[in-house]
Amino acid sequence: MLAKRKIRGKDLATKIGITEQNMSLLRRGKVKGVRFSTLELICQFLECQPGDILEYK
Template sequence: MPILIKIDDMLHARRMTLTELAGKVGITLANLSILKTGKAKGVRFETLEAICDVLDCQPGDLIEFRRDDAAPDVGS
């Protein structure tokens, strides 16, 4: 999957559990877990903003794009 969710890294850096984050953000632990594992189809900006506020970070600290290495190079 080319979009990586790095919530675990931020939680570790902030010494916070997923349960604590869910409570502070105001979403269910189940929904936050789905997001954390990369199984979510999308995320609302309102939710992303709340997570960034609680973790004191930027959206880019939580979400990373990586090109799929399996794709053929253009021009090869």
């Protein structure tokens, strides 16, 4: 979604108020969970649905 919207992870992190390191961990799938409030902010900013950015493994 970031590439589709031509937005860098660094810029998204700044806009939604999380650290660049946390954004990097989210993007690489290195987290065990994500807060709904963070997910909501990401989806609002990217104008997408959670299913567009989440993958079940």
